[in-house]
Amino acid sequence: MSILKKLFTAVKGGVNEVGEGIVDANAIRIFEQEIRDAQNALSEAKRSLTEVMAKEIQTSRTIKALEDDIDKHETYATQALDKDEESLALEIAGKIAEFEQEKSEQQQILSTFTANVSKLKEQIKQAEKTIVENQRQLSMVKTTESVQKATMAVNDTMTSGDSAMASAKQSLERIKQRQMDRQDQLDAAQQLADESNDKSLHDKMREAGIGEDASKGADILARIRAKQNK
Numbered sequence: 001m002s003i004l005k006k007l008f009t010a011v012k013g014g015v016n017e018v019g020e021g022i023v024d025a026n027a028i029r030i031f032e033q034e035i036r037d038a039q040n041a042l043s044e045a046k047r048s049l050t051e052v053m054a055k056e057i058q059t060s061r062t063i064k065a066l067e068d069d070i071d072k073h074e075t076y077a078t079q080a081l082d083k084d085e086e087s088l089a090l091e092i093a094g095k096i097a098e099f100e101q102e103k104s105e106q107q108q109i110l111s112t113f114t115a116n117v118s119k120l121k122e123q124i125k126q127a128e129k130t131i132v133e134n135q136r137q138l139s140m141v142k143t144t145e146s147v148q149k150a151t152m153a154v155n156d157t158m159t160s161g162d163s164a165m166a167s168a169k170q171s172l173e174r175i176k177q178r179q180m181d182r183q184d185q186l187d188a189a190q191q192l193a194d195e196s197n198d199k200s201l202h203d204k205m206r207e208a209g210i211g212e213d214a215s216k217g218a219d220i221l222a223r224i225r226a227k228q229n230k
Contacts, residue, residue, distance in 0.1 A: 028141060035134050042127045049120040056113035059106055066103040070096055 073096045080089035 028138070028145060031134075031138060031141070035131060035138060038127065038131050038134070042124065042131065045120060045124050045127065049117065049124060052113055052116050052120060056110060056117055059110040059113060063103055063106045063110060066099050066106065070099045070103070073099065 073092050077089045077092040077096065080086075080092060
């Protein structure tokens with residue numbers, strides 16, 4: 001295989017892939033259009049059926065008129081024979097033969113119309129069933145498509161690093177960290193305040209000779225005096 005032929009084959013394959021991709025991306029829209037096309041074809045078939053049925057009725061009417069003509073001319077022929085009008089009776093019989101020939105031709109046409117009407121009715125019945133089934137399937141695939149798109153959107157929202165949910169989580173973490181830092185600052189300030197209050201109280205108690213330091217000094221002095229008295 002030549003290089004050019006290989007390149008052409010490769011390009012052709014790529015075009016086919018692109019075409020298939022377009023078809024897949026618009027599959028539901030294409031399916032909907034195919035259903036509409038089928039509905040239009042069904043409407044056309046029903047119009048055709050109406051026309052054929054009308055012709056069937058017209059042909060039946062023509063046959064009935066020919067039968068009436070035959071019956072009437074048979075009466076005429078009988079009357080001519082009763083009057084010994086042999087030649088007239090023969091002429092009337094010839095006319096009856098023409099009516100019967102035309103009736104035979106019309107009956108063949110009627111048979112064709114009747115067969116076509118039956119066939120068209122069956123085709124229309126099948127087409128209507130197919131369209132109803134396709135519409136049901138279309139509703140199902142549309143619902144499935146919506147559910148899948150919604151699921152994918154939720155998954156993207158939950159898992160994507162750049163998603164709104166991820167951003168919201170980061171914002172929440174920043175808020176918690178800022179509140180924690182503020183609380184640490186408040187705790188530190190309170191600790192300093194408590195230490196300052198404790199120191200002030202300790203100083204006052206020491207000046208008044210109250211507390212552990214005062215008791216300890218008195219105990220030491222008492223011990224020293226006891227040694228001196230020995």
